[in-house]
Amino acid sequence: MIGDIEVRFEPQGKRIRIRRGQNILEAASRAGILIDAPCGGKGLCGKCKVRVRNEKLVPSPAEEKLLSPEEIERNIRLACQYFPQSDVVVEILEPAIESIGKVELEKGLFRIRSRCPVSKFFLSLPPPSLEDQRSDEERLLSALAKADRIAPFVRLRLPKILREANFQVTATVVEGEVIAIDKGNTEREIYGVALDIGTTTLAAYLLHLPTGTKVASYSALNPQTIYGADVVSRINYTIEKKEGLAEMRQRVLEGINKLLDEVCSFSGVCKEKIYQATVVGNTCMTHFFLGVDGRNLAFSPYVPAFSRTVQLRASEAGLDICPDARVYILPNIAGFVGADTVGIILATGLYKKKGFYLALDVGTNGEIALGSREGITVCSTAAGPAFEGAHIQFGMHATSGAINRVYIEDDVRIGTIDGGAPRGICGSGLLDAVAEMLKAGLIDSSGRMLSPEEAEGFSPALRERLLIYEGDRCFVLSRAEENALGRDIFISQRDVRELQLAKGAMRAGIEILLKEMGIEARQLEGVFLAGAFGNYIRRESALTVGLLPPLPLDKIFMVGNAAGRGAMMALALPSALRRAEEIARNCHYIELTASPEFTNYFMDGMLFPEYNVLSFK
Ligand code: FES
Missing domain, CATH: 3.10.20.30 (Beta-grasp domain)
Known part of the structure; x- marks a missing residue:
């Protein structure tokens, strides 16, 4: 134009x-x-x-x-x-x-005893002759006991490849269909990709399917972020703009396909050799990925368009891998509890635990699952984007230069992601800062920050950090001369309130689930903290601010991107894919907005606890 x-x-x-x-x-x-x-x-x-x-x-x-x-x-x-x-x-x-947020995910080994759903066969076919005038299709299929049909894309390329390869080819077979044909012997090259489409972050995990080994994994920010940090802003965009839904789908596909380029170039794997993909994400993200209208998710009664596993081909899904690769979108549980929560339940084994465990995915939306092998109850809280650094004056995504660690004694010490010069504060930095300020007495249990005049008993270094900026009380974490912004980076009273809103909603969700299951927090065998935020958060800080009920530290497990791990399991094990369907069907969903107790729990949850975290060690 x-x-x-x-x-x-x-x-x-x-x-x-x-x-x-x-x-x-x-x-x-x-x-x-x-x-x-x-x-x-x-x-x-x-x-x-x-x-x-x-x-x-x-x-x-x-x-x-x-x-x-x-x-x-x-x-x-x-x-x-x-x-x-x-x-x-x-x-x-x-x-x-x-250009930011493109990071290699955890480098640790991931290996699963795979039951590879994809088979490859190297074939040395007899060339045609006047005595053998079978079609190329018949020639190929008669040599393959496990296949009875050829995918359309393969049929188009078959005559050329057979002749260029002198009839020495490798056929890739899935569910009785030849989905790819290569020249020569490529029997060992069988890959799959697990995708996690988060509201903020996209992640791709490349697996060598026969051995179940992760060969590369990358994450990047979801390009849809330009339409708003939360799913409701994005749904509104698709409602208000005629081409909004198509745009939203195109954005996420661009992001995913770029990520596929990254994992493939890092590992030297050809994208055409990826024969299966699994996808997890929250319900809205899976709708956008498929180009399905998600407007009903934004309005009561918040109904998704689909909730079962969706199977389609990569060419239909828009993924730039083998065109006939199978793509499975794991099932959703409810409008705001999606396939990512199913992935977390799968990866943490919550569905087979003897005692009660809590799993939390803390992000723009907080999803919470509580249960054991006897049953699982789930809910979702509009935790607000504070945990992702949004709505915070100096908030930013958890990328290079984000303050993610804060320690307060006589003065303040901070840590940043990648050790870069501070540029802002990410969610875990905010949580840490507020926890440390609480412990130091700079904030009281109602969340009120001291004014400079009220800080008489504190060290001069701390007193100097308390300011009034545009009428709001602030506490400086990084001075202008020490950071990349060239101006003071601080936590304001308003930021503290945002955190209180977010953690109040999460805590209310936890309390309602505990009540629903008829148990008390002390009966929990453990808590799994999942999600990107869960990677950086300090357990002590989560307890200090009361994001979690009082529990011993050793009962809190940081499980990183468990949703992505669940997607990898579903990729390597057909039984895990079936299990995902069972989990989604059997989870009991609670709609918090319909709970008469939500407001009370929320108000209580906004307060900071007065207990000493050390006593729970
Ligand atoms: S995107 Fe411009 S002010 Fe929020």
């Missing part, structure tokens, strides 16, 4: 023409540069900052509110609020979404 205004993005050097009336966020998206936009471009979060170099327009009311006077002076603007009137050069200040 030719527009009348040119926008050039730096440092990418990309140019795009836009129409008058389009904003920089849209221009960036069309140029293939994804700017983080947790509020979906509504001018509420203040995260989509860019610097406009050669045009200075009057700031919008949202910019006046969300940007500091110094930022406005430097012409730092909100991409979603800035509508260029002439050709502009726009500086991207934060690493663009596509």
Whole structure:
């Protein structure tokens, strides 16, 4: 589309023409540069900052509110609020979404006793002759005891490949169908990929299927993040915009296919040799992945379009692997408890535990499962995006430079992801900071932060960190001269309230499930903390702020991306795929919004506990 205004993005050097009336966020998206936009471009979060170099327009009311006077002076603007009137050069200040968060996942070995559902056969076929005029199809199938048909894509390529390979070929067979044909002997090259589509993060795990060994795994931010940090913003986008759903699907497919490029180039595996894929994700993400309208998920009674395992071919799913590879989307449990929770239950073995265990996936939405081999009850809480760093003044995703560790004694010590110069605070950093402030007495159990005047008994270093900024009490974690932002990075009173809302909702969900199962927290055999957030969180901090009920530390297990591990199990073991279906069918779902007790538990859950975490060791 030719527009009348040119926008050039730096440092990418990309140019795009836009129409008058389009904003920089849209221009960036069309140029293939994804700017983080947790509020979906509504001018509420203040995260989509860019610097406009050669045009200075009057700031919008949202910019006046969300940007500091110094930022406005430097012409730092909100991409979603800035509508260029002439050709502009726009500086991207934060690493663009596509270039951050692309990290190799845990390097540890994953090996499972695989029951490979894919077979390969090296064949040395007799070439045709006047005495043997069988078709290429008959020639191939008569040599294969385990196959009785050929997939359409293979049929197209068969004559050429047979002749180029001098009739020495390898056939790949799944469920009696030849789904791929290679020249020569490729019998050992059988791969599958497990995909976890999170609201914030996409993850891909490449498995060598015959041995059940993980050969590579990568994660990246979900490119849909530009439509908002939470699923409801994205559903709204698909409702408000005619092509919104198709756009949403295209975005996630682009992200996944890029990730497939990464895992394959890292491991030297050809994408065509991936013959099976399993997919987990929350219910909304699985809808978007399939291009299915998810609007009913956003409105009571929150009904998904599908809940059973979906099977289709890679070419139908839009995955850039062997076109006839089988793709399985694991079943959903309810509108807000999806296939990712099924993956967690599968991976943690919750469904076969003797005693009661709790599994929590702490993220933009918090999913909670409580149960044993006797039965499992699940619920979902709109925990709010605070745990992903959204709605927090200096919040950011858990990527390089994010403050993820905070220690407070006479002064503050911080740690960042990758040890980079601090750029902001991720969810685990926020949790840590609030836990340490509670222990130090800088916050009381109601969540109220001390004012500078009230901090008399504290060390001078701590007192200096308490400030009032725009009428809000703040505590500085990193000073302007020590960080990459060049301004103080702090936790504000409002940030503490956001955390209280998020953890209050999670805690209310836990308490309601405990009550439903008729048990008390002390009867729990263990708690599994899953999800990206669960990787970085400190157990002590989770207990100190009361995200979890009081339990001994050794009963809390960090299980990383258990949803992804569940997807890997379903990939390597047909029995796990069947088990996933049983789990989804048998889980008892509780709708928290319909629970009359939710509000009371939520209010209690927002308070910080007064117990000493050390006493639970
Ligand atoms: S303020 Fe622009 S995306 Fe939120």
